[in-house]
Amino acid sequence: MIVKEFAAGDSLIQRLDPRVKIVVATLFSVVVAVSTQWVVLVLALALGFCIVQVAGVPMKELIRRLVPVNGLITFLWFFLPFTFEGESLFSIGPLVATREGVYYVARISIKSNAIMVVLITLIASTSIFTLGHAMYELGIPKKITHLFFFTYRYIHVMHHEYLRLVNAMKIRGFRPRTNMHTYKALAYLVGMLFVKSYERAERVYNAMLCRGFRGRLYSLSQFSMKTIDIIFLILMLAVILGLVVLEWTRIA
Amino acid sequence: MHISEGVLSPGVLIAGAGLTAAGVAVGLRRLENEEIPSVGILSAAFFVASLVHVPVGPSSVHLILNGLLGLILGWKAFPAILVGLALQALLFQFGGITTLGVNTLNMALPAVVCHYLFSWGVGIGARRLVFILSAFAGGCCAVFLSSMLVGFSLYLTGEAFLPVAKVVVAAHLPVMVIEGGLTAVCALFLRQVKPELLEGAYVPKLSSQPQNGSG
Structure with a gap:
């Protein structure tokens, strides 16, 4: 089959309430997507890999899933360094690569991978049916x-x-x-x-x-917030808030 | 044609998400509960079409089918494409949460535009030539507008993206023609074999009429 969500293993992350996972992954994605500071982006990527470690996602699987993400990014590496205005770094024939351009693409690459690593570990590791029910509970x-x-x-x-x-x-x-x-x-x-x-x-x-379908789908798994879910949620919210504060203070 | 996470500027992401939310709201208002299964098929088709590779010279392109979806569904293409793209993001990591809005808009808005421009020509009563030309134009135009929107989203993020945006549009020119041709042949096939799929009259059939259940 084409489609496999990897419900691999039974790690701490896997057992979290899917609603918590969706909320955390969404907030994280949004915050990282709008961040521009190096510190924030590098920390976000590091955080992503921490979650990967805790979740126990096999490296091979992770890399296989990151390949399509980096398609467009690779494409951008061929263009943006040369089209940005700024201090010249090196040149190939008439094309001049600028420091600003290279930094810009590097930031995009880190951003993109940080977001996708978290998305893969938190969301793609959950079964689609569970996600659907969790989305419904969250008000979709x-x-x-x-x-x-x-x-x-x-x-x-x-x-x-x-x-x-x-x-x-x-x-x-x-x-x-x-x-x-x-x-x-x-x-x-x-x-x-x-x-x-x-x-x-x-x-x-x-x-x-x-069989009596009347526009309602029932879930066999009941979601319940356990202590571990609340701890994870608060911890992640604190970290994300930290990233926001860091981004904010660096700009000012 | 998916734009990856982290590339676009916050402004573009917010605008995309806002417009998509509006489009989906309109689509959902028109979507009856009984239609959900049949719209689901079309969103699944949109998903699977991206796996069909069409050879072009030494390379190959994959189908997009947003034109066909637009011709059949109109505004309902918004929720259909949103769901298709969400599943692609979840299962294949094409796109992500923050770019879902922009990516949906880029695919679904052209679908709706094509619906208004060309769907009159793909009715059952339409003459064969008119039918073929409208289906071709629908498929072609949807891909063209989508590539323009992708280029535009990149350009709005920064002027340095202009060459990239141009390459994206240029790369989709051959795709346009192929997509148009395939949409036309496919629509013609559907007109002969299963006209109710094109008519939008597929709705009451699903809920009321008893089927002679074979297979």
């Missing part, structure tokens, strides 16, 4: 959470159908190339995917109605 509109559940459910259905159709095409000797035939075949593939998933979704929904 019911329609959005339902859409979220249905979409997650259908992603699997669609991907499954997609793999079946691709296999069927391969068996019949289809090889994708740059030509009209390929484009047409792929367009029909997507169309067929819609049709099949639509019919499947119809059946699923009707089955739900037969």
Whole structure:
């Protein structure tokens, strides 16, 4: 399957109340995203790795998940150093890289990775269904959470159908190339995917109605704030507040 | 086309989140409870489409499908795309929490614009040529506007991003044409095979009519 949230292990972080995780990850992301000071960013990244250590996320998994994040960042490294005004650092032919430019991209890289490390450890390690219920408890509109559940459910259905159709095409000797035939075949593939998933979704929904679905999804796991959750929440809020204060005082 | 976390300036992030919240609110008001499963399929399609790689010369591009989504869903594309992108952020780490607003806006606003411009042409009654041209224009235009919005979000963050923004738009020019063509062929296919999917009349069918349950 495409989609795996890694519910790896049973560490301290894994057992936290998902609502706490969402709140902490969101606040952390927002604060780091608007910060500009080196100290704050480096501390945020360090904090991120501390959480990784506590959560016991395998390094390999973490790096594998950070690769797509750094795609755009790498792309920016090729441009921004040369397009910023400022003191020249080095030059390649007519292109002059500036110190300001390099610093700017470096800050973006740290920021981006700090946020993603925390997001991966806190959020991506929680099962999607738990997250959905936690979002609902936190006041996200019911329609959005339902859409979220249905979409997650259908992603699997669609991907499954997609793999079946691709296999069927391969068996019949289809090889994708740059030509009209390929484009047409792929367009029909997507169309067929819609049709099949639509019919499947119809059946699923009707089955739900037969079993008395009245627009409410129930969670089997009850959330409860334990002492450890409160301690973690207060600790993290304090650290995030610390980052805000640090950022603030440095600017002034 | 996702913008990573930490790149954009606070102003752009806040503006994106605000506009997306407004768009989602409009979308949700139009979204009936019975429609949620069928809109869910389309958001899932939007998600899975990003895994379909279309070869272009030595390289390949992946489908975006926000045009098709817009033609079918209109304002409901906002919540659909929001949910699709949220799941991509959670499962693949494309984008994140703070950029969710901007990324949704960049994909969903063009979808809504295309809905207003071209959806009249993809009705069941439309002539074949009109139908093909509107579907093509819808797919094409949505990708073009999305790439412009991505470029614009980067540019608003800092003038130094201008060359990057230009490259982003330029890189999407071939994608536009391919996406337009695929949207047209796909819409034509749906018109023949499952017209109710295009009509938006798929709603009452799901809730009321009994199905002859096969498979």
